[in-house]
Amino acid sequence: MSKKLVSLDDAKRILKQKFSAEPVGTEYAPLSEAYQCVLAKDIVAHIDVPSFNRATVDGYAVRAKDTFGADETNPITLKICGRISVGESPRTTVENGSAAEIATGAPIPQGADAVIMLEYTIRKNANVILYRPVSIGENVMKSGSDIRKGVMILKKGQMLSSLEIGVLAALGLAKVEVYKRPKVAIISTGPEIVEPGKPLPSGKIYDINAHTLNAAVLECGGQPFYLGIVPDEADKLEAAIRKALDSADIVITSGGVSAGPRDIIPEILNSLNENGIIIDGIAVKPGKPTTIAIVDKKPIFSLPGHPTSSLLMFHILVRPIIGKMAGKTQEPSPSTKAITVEKMFSEKGRRTFIMVNLSKDKTGRTLTSPVPTGLSGAITTLTKAEGFIEIPENQQFINSGEEVKVYLLKPILALSFIEKGFR
Amino acid sequence: MSKKLVSLDDAKRILKQKFSAEPVGTEYAPLSEAYQCVLAKDIVAHIDVPSFNRATVDGYAVRAKDTFGADETNPITLKICGRISVGESPRTTVENGSAAEIATGAPIPQGADAVIMLEYTIRKNANVILYRPVSIGENVMKSGSDIRKGVMILKKGQMLSSLEIGVLAALGLAKVEVYKRPKVAIISTGPEIVEPGKPLPSGKIYDINAHTLNAAVLECGGQPFYLGIVPDEADKLEAAIRKALDSADIVITSGGVSAGPRDIIPEILNSLNENGIIIDGIAVKPGKPTTIAIVDKKPIFSLPGHPTSSLLMFHILVRPIIGKMAGKTQEPSPSTKAITVEKMFSEKGRRTFIMVNLSKDKTGRTLTSPVPTGLSGAITTLTKAEGFIEIPENQQFINSGEEVKVYLLKPILALSFIEKGFR
Numbered sequence: 121m122s123k124k125l126v127s128l129d130d131a132k133r134i135l136k137q138k139f140s141a142e143p144v145g146t147e148y149a150p151l152s153e154a155y156q157c158v159l160a161k162d163i164v165a166h167i168d169v170p171s172f173n174r175a176t177v178d179g180y181a182v183r184a185k186d187t188f189g190a191d192e193t194n195p196i197t198l199k200i201c202g203r204i205s206v207g208e209s210p211r212t213t214v215e216n217g218s219a220a221e222i223a224t225g226a227p228i229p230q231g232a233d234a235v236i237m238l239e240y241t242i243r244k245n246a247n248v249i250l251y252r253p254v255s256i257g258e259n260v261m262k263s264g265s266d267i268r269k270g271v272m273i274l275k276k277g278q279m280l281s282s283l284e285i286g287v288l289a290a291l292g293l294a295k296v297e298v299y300k301r302p303k304v305a306i307i308s309t310g311p312e313i314v315e316p317g318k319p320l321p322s323g324k325i326y327d328i329n330a331h332t333l334n335a336a337v338l339e340c341g342g343q344p345f346y347l348g349i350v351p352d353e354a355d356k357l358e359a360a361i362r363k364a365l366d367s368a369d370i371v372i373t374s375g376g377v378s379a380g381p382r383d384i385i386p387e388i389l390n391s392l393n394e395n396g397i398i399i400d401g402i403a404v405k406p407g408k409p410t411t412i413a414i415v416d417k418k419p420i421f422s423l424p425g426h427p428t429s430s431l432l433m434f435h436i437l438v439r440p441i442i443g444k445m446a447g448k449t450q451e452p453s454p455s456t457k458a459i460t461v462e463k464m465f466s467e468k469g470r471r472t473f474i475m476v477n478l479s480k481d482k483t484g485r486t487l488t489s490p491v492p493t494g495l496s497g498a499i500t501t502l503t504k505a506e507g508f509i510e511i512p513e514n515q516q517f518i519n520s521g522e523e524v525k526v527y528l529l530k531p532i533l534a535l536s537f538i539e540k541g542f543r
Numbered sequence: 544m545s546k547k548l549v550s551l552d553d554a555k556r557i558l559k560q561k562f563s564a565e566p567v568g569t570e571y572a573p574l575s576e577a578y579q580c581v582l583a584k585d586i587v588a589h590i591d592v593p594s595f596n597r598a599t600v601d602g603y604a605v606r607a608k609d610t611f612g613a614d615e616t617n618p619i620t621l622k623i624c625g626r627i628s629v630g631e632s633p634r635t636t637v638e639n640g641s642a643a644e645i646a647t648g649a650p651i652p653q654g655a656d657a658v659i660m661l662e663y664t665i666r667k668n669a670n671v672i673l674y675r676p677v678s679i680g681e682n683v684m685k686s687g688s689d690i691r692k693g694v695m696i697l698k699k700g701q702m703l704s705s706l707e708i709g710v711l712a713a714l715g716l717a718k719v720e721v722y723k724r725p726k727v728a729i730i731s732t733g734p735e736i737v738e739p740g741k742p743l744p745s746g747k748i749y750d751i752n753a754h755t756l757n758a759a760v761l762e763c764g765g766q767p768f769y770l771g772i773v774p775d776e777a778d779k780l781e782a783a784i785r786k787a788l789d790s791a792d793i794v795i796t797s798g799g800v801s802a803g804p805r806d807i808i809p810e811i812l813n814s815l816n817e818n819g820i821i822i823d824g825i826a827v828k829p830g831k832p833t834t835i836a837i838v839d840k841k842p843i844f845s846l847p848g849h850p851t852s853s854l855l856m857f858h859i860l861v862r863p864i865i866g867k868m869a870g871k872t873q874e875p876s877p878s879t880k881a882i883t884v885e886k887m888f889s890e891k892g893r894r895t896f897i898m899v900n901l902s903k904d905k906t907g908r909t910l911t912s913p914v915p916t917g918l919s920g921a922i923t924t925l926t927k928a929e930g931f932i933e934i935p936e937n938q939q940f941i942n943s944g945e946e947v948k949v950y951l952l953k954p955i956l957a958l959s960f961i962e963k964g965f966r
Contacts, residue, residue: 151739152769155758169922170748207734209745225735225848227746266923273923281953282758283925286850289754290922294740312630312648316574317717322632323650325593331712335578335705346575425648427709499592499713500689500696502706530704 125403127513128436128471135412135437138398139419141444144302144369148295151288154280157298158341158447163274168264169290173228175204177259180219180241180248181232187253195249204229219248228260235259267291277449299447301343305364306333308349309357309385310375310425315349328427328499329374333434340439341446342370352376358388365392365416369445372438375425385422389413396420403513405467407433427499432473432508435527454528455507458488464518466511475505476526488526505529548826550936551859551894558835558860561821562842564867567792568723574711577703580721581764581870586697591687592713596651598627600682603642603664603671604655610676618672627652642671651683658682690714700872722870724766728787729756731772732780732808733798733848738772751850751922752797756857763862764869765793775799781811788815788839792868795861798848808845812836819843826936828890830856850922855896855931858950877951878930881911887941889934898928899949911949928952 126134146160175181182198190196198219202212204226212220214231222228222235234254242249267273267290274284280298288296313327314320330346337344345368350360357376364371376385389397392415399412406429411422421438423430458478466472475491491504507526511518518524549557569583598604605621613619621642625635629648637643637654645651645658656679663675690696690713697707703721711719736750737743753769760767768791773783780799787794799808812820815838822835829852834845844861846853881901889895898914914927930949934941941947 151754152757152767155761167743171743172746205734207736207747225733225748274926280758282755282762282854283928283952285758286751286755286854286922287926289739289751290749290850292737292739292741292743292749294738310629310648314715315717316712316715318715320590320594320715323595324630326713326715328709328712331574332705332709334575335703335708338578339705344575427713431705431709499709503697503710505706529706 125401125408125470126399127403131399131402131410131412131437134398135419135441138414139417139441141441143299143447144445145300146297147300149298150295151285151293154285154288154296154298155282156341157280157296159274159276159278159280159284160297160299160447162272162276163288163291163293163296164272165267165269165291167267167291168269169267170261170263170265172263174261175222175224175226175228175235175259176261177235177237178224179222179235179237179239179259180250181214181222181228181235182219182250182254183214183216183232184234184254184256184258186217186219187234187236187250190250190253192251195251197244197247197249200243200246200248202229219250221248233257233260275449277447279448301341302369302442302445303367304337304342304344304370304372304442305347305368306330306337306344307347307357307360307364307371307373308375309352309373310349311352313349313375313425329423329425329430332427332431332502333372333374333423336431336434336439337372337442340442341448342442352384354384354388354391357384358391361388361392361415361420365418365420369418370438370442371418371420372423372434373420374423374430376422386411389415389420389422403470404433405470405472407436407473408470410437412437428475428501431502432475435529436473455525456486456528457523458486458526460509460518460520460522460524461487461489463520464490464509464511466513466516468516469513471513472511473508474511475501475508477504478506478526488524548824548831548893549822550826554822554825554833554835554860557821558842558864561837562840562864564864566722566870567725567868569720570723571718572721573718574708574716577708577711577719577721578705579764580703580719582697582699582701582703582707583720583722583870585695585699586711586714586716586719587695588690588692588714590690590714591692592690593684593686593688595686597684598645598647598649598651598658598682599684600658600660601647602645602658602660602662602682603673604637604645604651604658605642605673605677606637606639606655607657607677607679607681609640609642610657610659610673613673613676615674618674620667620670620672623666623669623671625652642673644671656680656683698872700870702871724764725792725865725868726790727760727765727767727793727795727865728770728791729753729760729767730770730780730783730787730794730796731798732775732796733772734775736772736798736848752846752848752853755850755854755925756795756797756846759854759857759862760795760865763865764871765865775807777807777811777814780807781814784811784815784838784843788841788843792841793861793865794841794843795846795857796843797846797853799845809834812838812843812845826893827856828893828895830859830896831893833860835860851898851924854925855898858952859896878948879909879951880946881909881949883932883941883943883945883947884910884912886943887913887932887934889936889939891939892936894936895934896931897934898924898931900927901929901949911947 201218203221204210206225210229212229240252308330314324334344396413413420476488507528624641626644627633627649633652635652657677659677665672731753737747757767819836836843899911930951
């Protein structure tokens, strides 16, 4: 009955050896749909932005040297030679002794090298009187001063927020090459689980894992699709996994891996591909029965049925793989430091994960305490938890008052908390 | 030409007075589409989870009192009266002197009040021999011990992550009432702007704002729709804004509000609703020409054409409104503290916002410095910025070495940075 478990570090190493997580492909997204996509190519500016010298104020485009010496007592008069509006291509050339009326954002006409602000001028019929000098380049935004043609402005692997999308728009790109989201098939199994929305017969429970995993896949940039609850009969499960492998890049099953008599997932994984199982149990708590196989060069993660175990193993093993396959070069795994308020024990010989909460003490230190429950299957553990800590295999406990690293499950809310003491 | 500007605080106060931001309505989302939706109703558990007492180990369901006194030298023998598998409704009753074989997760049969682990038993034909006693409730997860019927388990206004979706699934809810996303119409105007993807005539620039605002609306929970670039002709702009008001909850325009001769947005807003303009310029830098009107009881935000000004004013004025209309009770506006590395000056009499970067010094302190550019229109300022700081109206500068609050533009990445010194 008892298997030889591998350590979590060995499991990660073996997984990396047997499966190389590469982006699954690229596609073009219009800018309006590019939000939160991952850039698949470096973006090198193919134009200057702006593509012409622009006035940054309303006033007159002039030759700076024509204005030298102008002041309140010795104003200089220039002849108005035209007017340039925003968005226009200037038809005027500014000759010696002349000036062109110009609006903020309009292109500087030929001949001019500066703009004098309206405030320092008075118009008199066809002339303008200047009461100040301007230097060359004054009130002019040079062509290419925002983005210089040829410069690499965004990098492959960057996630596109509103800011990067602005840069793409500035360059006139209506669509952008982004990585495809890896497709992740989700299968639930176990004779006790029932689809939410259906009546609950005696002895059954509703399927939680399919729904938490669906959202967790979205959270890390994958595209989930749910194949439903499959009865734990070998032929049906095998057919479901084969179907999943046909269309998905990654397959996740939950349930059916514990040591009970009807836990048939490992058996099926082996029949799909002899020696396909690369991990058959990990020395962790919770999550011990986690099984990983490679079939058709695709990873199949068989997670335990307990919701907390299942989601924790997803975070630790599956999330980084999805991130890499989605093309992300930075996969932030946000964490914070906190002081433990009670002693926490590990399971002997197993890397132990404990779901925790955060709080602040009067002096502003961040404290952490375990979510009060002894049952790893309890779904409420999950919603109460703000993160988790780990205790290494060779350590029996973490003492009260020790500083630990808390991996955050809800980073944005946690950030507000950390910075403001807000809950 | 020069208008009486209101302070930013007054602008916020007036906006709050004239427009009450309420959720725009609710709808039902299936669990698979509920990720990142905002809960519109408190969730009170209508069932116990689990709905029956469950075995937490493989073994035998027994009456605890039948096991008292059992040990290695004096084992106790019970008669096996049946077998309960996971997902089954037990047909067996455990009488005095009997035990039922039971699997982890299976329901405890009538009569039994504890489970003895398989490890402490030996099966012999129709009997089982116990080598240890168990106490009442041992290895039993009680009905309702995860979620108790009648308890409020999730709160109206909570954003649904994978964790909360797990709770909804546990309760058997296949769909959930969530707030509708407020519809936000986006209009660009200005004679100089051109849609990305089209050729760029001389003197023109590509439209940036429509695309940054589109993504920014998604970021804060709104549903953007883009009405395109509208020529700055009164009748066309008026028609576009009327169309936007027909279908949107909020209208955002950008461009056309500066002091130039062709800045006609304020004029149109007044013609749509006499006295409709509630804010006509704000004492801020950048963002001064920002204009706000209420027409058909809907807010119209007319933002400046400069991308940085426009996005900053969106963050400060529009984002909180969208958040409230999306039903969010917590709208975290993530910030961090940092030490300035250079003196930064304000614009006299105006609340001044400065785009900044973050870095770490050798001692681990977080430092902040302005993004190196003098031009508020520069799109690259945006991508280089990690956040912004504000200098109050009555303050001339922030000294080098002062501690300031940095409002974060990319909270998740910033969190990693803050906690790990990662860039």
